Amino acid sequence: MINLHNVTKTYPPNTVAIKNVSFEVKPGEFVSIVGQSGTGKSTVMKLLIAEELATEGQVKIGGWDITRIRSAAVPALRRQIGVVFQDLKLLPSMTAYENVAFALQVVGAPSQRISEVVPQVLKIVGLEDKTDRYPIQLSGGEAQRVVIARALVHRPKLFLADEPTGNLDTLNTREIIDILTKINSFGTTVVLVTHNREVVNQLRRRVIAMDHGEIISDQENGKYTL
Amino acid sequence: MFLSLARVSKLALQQFHRNLWLSIATISLLMLSLLSINLIIVLGAVGQAAKLAVQDKIDVSVYFKSKVDNEQVEEIRADLLKLNEVSAVEYIPKEGSLARFKERHKDDPVILESLQELNENPFGATLAVKAKDSEQYPRIIAFLEDAKYEDLIEEKNFDDHEFVIKKINALMRNIRTFGLTVASIFGLIAILVVINTVRVAVYTHRGEIGVMRLVGASNWFIRGPFLFEALIFSFTATVLTAAVVYLGFNFAQPYLNNLFEGIKLSLTSYYNSNAATIFGLQFLAIFFLTAVSSFFAVRRYLKV
Numbered sequence: 001m002i003n004l005h006n007v008t009k010t011y012p013p014n015t016v017a018i019k020n021v022s023f024e025v026k027p028g029e030f031v032s033i034v035g036q037s038g039t040g041k042s043t044v045m046k047l048l049i050a051e052e053l054a055t056e057g058q059v060k061i062g063g064w065d066i067t068r069i070r071s072a073a074v075p076a077l078r079r080q081i082g083v084v085f086q087d088l089k090l091l092p093s094m095t096a097y098e099n100v101a102f103a104l105q106v107v108g109a110p111s112q113r114i115s116e117v118v119p120q121v122l123k124i125v126g127l128e129d130k131t132d133r134y135p136i137q138l139s140g141g142e143a144q145r146v147v148i149a150r151a152l153v154h155r156p157k158l159f160l161a162d163e164p165t166g167n168l169d170t171l172n173t174r175e176i177i178d179i180l181t182k183i184n185s186f187g188t189t190v191v192l193v194t195h196n197r198e199v200v201n202q203l204r205r206r207v208i209a210m211d212h213g214e215i216i217s218d219q220e221n222g223k224y225t226l
Numbered sequence: 227m228f229l230s231l232a233r234v235s236k237l238a239l240q241q242f243h244r245n246l247w248l249s250i251a252t253i254s255l256l257m258l259s260l261l262s263i264n265l266i267i268v269l270g271a272v273g274q275a276a277k278l279a280v281q282d283k284i285d286v287s288v289y290f291k292s293k294v295d296n297e298q299v300e301e302i303r304a305d306l307l308k309l310n311e312v313s314a315v316e317y318i319p320k321e322g323s324l325a326r327f328k329e330r331h332k333d334d335p336v337i338l339e340s341l342q343e344l345n346e347n348p349f350g351a352t353l354a355v356k357a358k359d360s361e362q363y364p365r366i367i368a369f370l371e372d373a374k375y376e377d378l379i380e381e382k383n384f385d386d387h388e389f390v391i392k393k394i395n396a397l398m399r400n401i402r403t404f405g406l407t408v409a410s411i412f413g414l415i416a417i418l419v420v421i422n423t424v425r426v427a428v429y430t431h432r433g434e435i436g437v438m439r440l441v442g443a444s445n446w447f448i449r450g451p452f453l454f455e456a457l458i459f460s461f462t463a464t465v466l467t468a469a470v471v472y473l474g475f476n477f478a479q480p481y482l483n484n485l486f487e488g489i490k491l492s493l494t495s496y497y498n499s500n501a502a503t504i505f506g507l508q509f510l511a512i513f514f515l516t517a518v519s520s521f522f523a524v525r526r527y528l529k530v
């Protein structure tokens with residue numbers, strides 16, 4: 001599903017965010033990426049959705065070489081990937097339902113499909129009874145679940161979550177992780193970036209640890225070892 | 227396709243509305259540039275009318291010596307009419323010249339009396355030559371300067387009017403240069419304001435845009451609202467400009483009616499017969515301007 005080969009990313013003028021990173025993720029895997037702040041975890045995620053392009057090396061998604069992807073092809077790539085990013089919040093002027101629907105509207109989905117898919121994904125995250133609430137009327141955990149629902153509208157084969165539990169307490173964190181596990185159980189490949197030791201240890205899935213832009217360990221049934 | 231268009235226009239209207247003051251400022255500046263262009267057009271029309279009014283009065287008057295008889299003059303008239311440059315030649319026979327003179331000096335008994343004392347008509351015939359174009363008079367004069375006419379012609383006059391036409395032409399050139407300068411300055415400011423408006427719109431919609439980018443909305447869908455907004459700006463500015471222009475005509479028309487004797491200049495009907503071209507072109511120009519500025523501003527601030 002994901003194939004990085006000797007990837008280096010240098011931000012202009014000379015910040016080397018990741019160096020010589022190679023790893024492969026098979027379809028259906030659940031991988032956590034852990035590491036100190038500033039070690040390039042988000043950079044890896046951005047390379048996977050072509051938000052940034054690799055300076056060296058090769059990036060492949062589902063066999064598609066996106067290393068030098070044309071900007072016109074980027075939307076097609078992103079319609080196959082569900083993304084939850086730190087800085088991508090809900091739109092405050094829209095209800096939970098509208099926020100999710102918006103993601104479908106802007107890709108030209110027909111209204112009928114929207115009214116079909118939106119309740120489905122809101123149900124997956126367990127918010128079918130709060131669809132008319134505005135973000136301000138939702139708890140942090142609920143809001144984050146709406147964000148996840150929004151990332152699911154394209155039925156992605158690949159789901160990327162960059163610190164989805166950022167500011168959440170233990171209970172809410174559990175809920176979010178449970179949802180990610182559920183998504184993974186549908187067959188979707190999940191890549192999770194997290195700082196949270198408990199999360200990683202409870203998941204008992206593959207863990208890639210990074211430090212200073214390099215992979216320092218990559219283990220099945222990994223533990224948080226930093 | 228239609229669905230996306232509806233959604234894009236909805237986003238654009240929202241965008242317009244959210245930055246209402248900036249939108250109004252943008253439209254005002256676009257209007258100012260359009261108004262200065264219309265001012266050039268109007269002044270051009272007025273100048274053209276003034277030129278016609280003067281041109282209509284111009285002719286080369288050729289006064290023949292009294293010894294020249296009417297038949298000879300008729301022949302010269304026929305020669306003149308063969309010239310390409312000449313549009314009409316009015317022929318005033320000896321008797322007519324006398325009558326004209328008397329008419330012109332009817333309030334001056336001294337002159338009339340001295341005329342009485344002469345036994346014969348002291349005037350020769352007169353030809354009033356009109357050219358097709360004011361610039362062709364020098365050639366007509368040159369034709370009359372020919373040696374074979376020298377003995378026959380008492381006097382020919384012309385100068386004054388040419389001077390006036392030259393003045394009008396120069397004035398019109400100046401007005402046009404000035405107007406174009408003003409219009410370009412406003413246009414330039416308008417471009418900067420459009421770029422800034424887009425920047426603010428990108429900023430106030432960074433949430434929506436961020437979502438659009440990450441869920442894979444096409445670049446054209448992301449750009450759509452900005453292009454549509456440019457369309458709203460241009461259309462509104464053109465319509466409002468047209469309204470202001472016509473309103474202005476209503477005020478100006480009474481003055482214009484008395485401006486040139488003989489020439490009726492109706493700006494309203496001038497505009498009416500050219501409205502589609504005038505405002506259509508202005509709309510296209512300003513839409514092109516705003517759309518291109520918006521295109522580059524979006525690219526600059528959005529990475530799309």
Ligand SMILES: Nc1ncnc2c1ncn2[C@@H]1O[C@H](COP(=O)(O)OP(=O)(O)OP(=O)(O)O)[C@@H](O)[C@H]1O
Nearest residue numbers: 011012015016017036037038039040041042043044
């Ligand atoms: N757009 C950018 N321009 C320049 N430098 C950048 C940019 N984005 C990230 N960096 C730098 O690249 C390095 C890696 O950043 P990255 O965001 O990938 O780290 P991270 O592991 O996600 O950190 P965190 O855990 O704090 O989110 C950092 O040194 C950062 O300052």
Ligand SMILES: [Mg+2]
Nearest residue numbers: 041042043162
């Ligand atoms: Mg990060």
